[in-house]
Amino acid sequence: MDLRAPALLATGLGVAAGAGGGAAVAVAPARPVLLLTALAGYGLLLAVAAVSHDPRRAAVLAIAAVAATFSWSGVPVVSGLSLAEVAPLACLPFAVVGTTRTSEPRTPLQTAVLAAPPLVTLGGILAGTTHGASLAPVVTFALAAVTLVTTMYLLRPDRRELDVLLLGLIAGIVLSTLVGLVLLREGSGRATGLTIHPNQYSMAAVMAVPLTWHLVRDGFLGRLTGVLGVLVLLAGILESGSRSGLLALAVVLFVWGYRELGFFVTGSVAVVFAAIVATAGSLLPGADAPAVRRLTDPTATEQSDQGRLELFESELRAILDGNYILGTGFVEERLPHNILLLLWGGFGLLGLVLFLWLLSVVVGPALRRNSSPVAAFLGLGSLGFAAAVSFNNLVGASFFWFVAAISCFRVGAAPPAVQGGPEAGSAEHARHLLDLTPHARARGGMPSSALRQSERL
16 A cells, blocks of 8 residues: 555645635634634544545544644634644544554553653643643643644554655645745744744754655655755755754754764764854855844844843742742743743643653654664654754644654554555565555665664664
C-alpha cells in the first residue's frame, strides 16, 4: 500500500482548504458561520474515515491534513483562539477511528508521558486560580499538549504513517513561510506568514528543516524537493529577523554536524563560517533587508536584552516573594521571555520538572550518536524548538507537541497488516515495505533508506 501519493493529495487539499478558509475567517465578519462550516468539513472527513474499508489509513491522512494548520497561529477562529490552537481537537476523533490492536504493549515510559501533560495543566490551574492570573496560556497548553499526546498514544504511528504525518506538518509550515516571504509581514519588515509573531514563524521553520531532510533520507521526498523546501525555510528564518530563531538554527546544525561528522570537523566548519559572516556578511544576498539588518544591529540587540533582563528579574522576584512551589500564574506584564521562569511561575515547580522531563525524552536521541536516524531527526526538530523557545513565552505550540507526541509513541517500522496483505515477517512483506518507497525503487537495489525501515524506531 503506497501512502505517498494519497499523502501528497491529502496534505495538498488540506493546505489549500485551510489557507482559503483561514483567510476567509481572518477577514470576514461572520466568523461563527465559517467556524461551523469548518467543523462540518472535519465531521465529513471523520465520517469518511469511519466508513472507509481501511479506516486507519483514512484517519492518518486526515490527521496529516489537519496538521498542516498547526503553525497557523495568526489565523483567529473563536474566543481569542487561533486555528493552530483549536485544530488539535480535530485529531483526537480520527485517532479513535484509526486505533488498531497491536501485540506490542505500551511501556511504563509511554504511560508516564501520557500522564505528564494533564499534571502540568493541573499545576497551571492551581497557580492561576490561587493568584487570580490568566488561565488562557494554560488552556492553550492543554489544547495542544494533552490532546496531541493522547492522540498519538492511541494511534501509535509506524514508520510510513510517521512520514505521512510529518509531511502534513511540514507542508503547512512551508506554506506559511512562503506567505511570509511574499505577502504577510510586520510594519518593521519582519516576516510573520500565517503565524502571529516572527519568532513563532522562525521557530516553526527551524523545526521543519531536519524533519524535511528526514523525509528525503527516508525516500519519502525527492532530493530536489527537499532541497527547495529547506532553502525556503532558511530564507524564512532570515526574513523573520528573529535572533532566537537564528540561534536555534545554529544549535540544530551544530548538533546535526556533530552526529554526522564529529565534534572537531563540525567545530572547525562553524568557526570558518562565523569568520566569513563577520568579515563579509554585508556582501551576502539579502543583507540589506530590514529584517536581516535587525539581526546584526547592536543597538536593537542591546535594547532587547535589557528589556528581557528586567522582565527576568521581575518574574524571579515575584516567584520568590510569592509561592515558589505552586507558582504565581501567567501575568502578561511580566512574562519573562525565559522558558524556565515561565514554566516555574506559570505551572509551579511540579510543572517545570515534568515539562523539562518531557523535553529531555524527545530531545535526548538527537544528542546521542548511537540513536536511530528517525529518533535523531525527530529530536533535532524538537531541539530547534527548545533552543528558540528558551528566549520566548511559548509553551503550547501545536507544531511542537505534534512532533513530541510522535517521538514518544512511534512503534516498529512495519506498517500494520492489512486484510489480504502479506504476512508480517515474510519475504513478500519485506518486498511490500520496499514498495512503499517509490524513490528507493527508482534508484534500484536496496539503499540504506530501505535498510533503515527494518530497525526499531
